[in-house]
Amino acid sequence: MIEKYRDIAPDKILSEINALAGALRGHTLQHISSTRIGGGVAEILNRMIPWTTSLGIPTTWDVIDGRQDFFEVTKSIHNALQGSDVEISCCNKEIYLAHLAHNAGKIEPDADVVMVHDPQPAFLIEYFPHRRKSMVWRCHIDLSRPMPAIWRFLRPAINKYAMAVFHIPHFAQKDLTIPKVLISPSIDPLSEKNRELTQEEITRIVEGFGIDRGRPIIVQVSRFDRFKDPMGVIAAFRQVRRHFDCQLVLAGGGATDDPEGPMVQAEVEEAAAGDPDIFVLFQPTDLEVNALQRAADIILQKSTREGFGLTVTEGMWKGKPVIGGAVGGIPAQIIHGETGYLVNSPEGAAYRIRYLLSHPHAGSVMGARGREHVRYNFLITRHVRDYLLLMLHVMQNESERPVFIGGVTGKTGRPGGGDIAAKAGEKS
Numbered sequence: 001m002i003e004k005y006r007d008i009a010p011d012k013i014l015s016e017i018n019a020l021a022g023a024l025r026g027h028t029l030q031h032i033s034s035t036r037i038g039g040g041v042a043e044i045l046n047r048m049i050p051w052t053t054s055l056g057i058p059t060t061w062d063v064i065d066g067r068q069d070f071f072e073v074t075k076s077i078h079n080a081l082q083g084s085d086v087e088i089s090c091c092n093k094e095i096y097l098a099h100l101a102h103n104a105g106k107i108e109p110d111a112d113v114v115m116v117h118d119p120q121p122a123f124l125i126e127y128f129p130h131r132r133k134s135m136v137w138r139c140h141i142d143l144s145r146p147m148p149a150i151w152r153f154l155r156p157a158i159n160k161y162a163m164a165v166f167h168i169p170h171f172a173q174k175d176l177t178i179p180k181v182l183i184s185p186s187i188d189p190l191s192e193k194n195r196e197l198t199q200e201e202i203t204r205i206v207e208g209f210g211i212d213r214g215r216p217i218i219v220q221v222s223r224f225d226r227f228k229d230p231m232g233v234i235a236a237f238r239q240v241r242r243h244f245d246c247q248l249v250l251a252g253g254g255a256t257d258d259p260e261g262p263m264v265q266a267e268v269e270e271a272a273a274g275d276p277d278i279f280v281l282f283q284p285t286d287l288e289v290n291a292l293q294r295a296a297d298i299i300l301q302k303s304t305r306e307g308f309g310l311t312v313t314e315g316m317w318k319g320k321p322v323i324g325g326a327v328g329g330i331p332a333q334i335i336h337g338e339t340g341y342l343v344n345s346p347e348g349a350a351y352r353i354r355y356l357l358s359h360p361h362a363g364s365v366m367g368a369r370g371r372e373h374v375r376y377n378f379l380i381t382r383h384v385r386d387y388l389l390l391m392l393h394v395m396q397n398e399s400e401r402p403v404f405i406g407g408v409t410g411k412t413g414r415p416g417g418g419d420i421a422a423k424a425g426e427k428s
């Protein structure tokens, strides 16, 4: 696996992976999450598991199951944890706990290190007191300002984990007594969604949707979710179109754990109806996402709340200027004015789109800088390196000590990690 990434990822990170894998070979890793399809968590795990397995670390992935009512409750919990004013009734808590009890009877957290992803399966830890030292809670959302009632409900369970891992410092919940670790997510440059494509491939796919490559294309790829603000994107586009002949693509699917998707999609389709320059594409394949992002002149991710925002990473890796909402993990990725722009309103987005459409050279320069920024900070190789470090840390039972693992250090700077060779050596 490492050799495939030789001329893509920084050499130093590949050497670090080698050193750490030597110390961990034969140990096991298990992920537990709530869906295999849709959204950033599934996206990362689908790429990450073959990586750790190829390094001699057998890796498994369990998914909790549940009825529609369970996923409605977990969606409300998810929203309330990100600050939405949503009440979770006692009845809903019971639905949640009953499903977790059912799943605890089916899933055995028995690997050397177990990563439980996001709030949906978080309560599982209550059922495995003897495994707590090896269980890590991997939080993919912004937990900085949860609704107090839902946080009071969840916090005692989270505090039983060996550690909690957050994407960026801002997301971490101060009110936790367990160590907090920082590891940014990543994209895989060799996946179908990110691999290089020829211009012919891009044109064939994009024109297949009726999109005209001869006119500017603005693309937002994301689940149909209100926090991704697709209606704000349409409002911004309509302002821009008074001045520029251009096209908008809103491409998205639904995640199996998100029951709100179809409703939001219907609203977007209604808003776009009758406009031949707005393309609402449902459930694009990875190859289609890749081609749409590569065909774009500008990538948007105009979220009003966001986890990390992998579509921003994907857009920057494709050498595009990216305009993103100044929320969640987006400001940790876009360097404002250098790799793209951070915005707070449809008007702000429209203003920046107009600037980039009238200064295409500036857009290309920003895109090239964005690609380098991703190369050092947000490729899967750095992520694998950080997970291996985390495994070592958990297995050495160091959870009582504070730890800093990943993080972005600068424009094209290398993320942290300390003296990794020494760390791997300690273990072997």
Ligand code: UDP
Residues within 6 Å of the ligand: 038, 039, 040, 041, 043, 193, 221, 222, 223, 251, 252, 253, 254, 283, 284, 285, 286, 289, 307, 308, 309, 310, 311, 312, 314
């Ligand atoms: N994605 C996709 N098809 C879709 C919508 C999204 O492949 O129809 C992908 C997108 O390219 C990205 C991921 O799903 O890789 C979304 O991750 P992000 O962090 O942007 O948002 P999330 O959905 O996790 O909130």
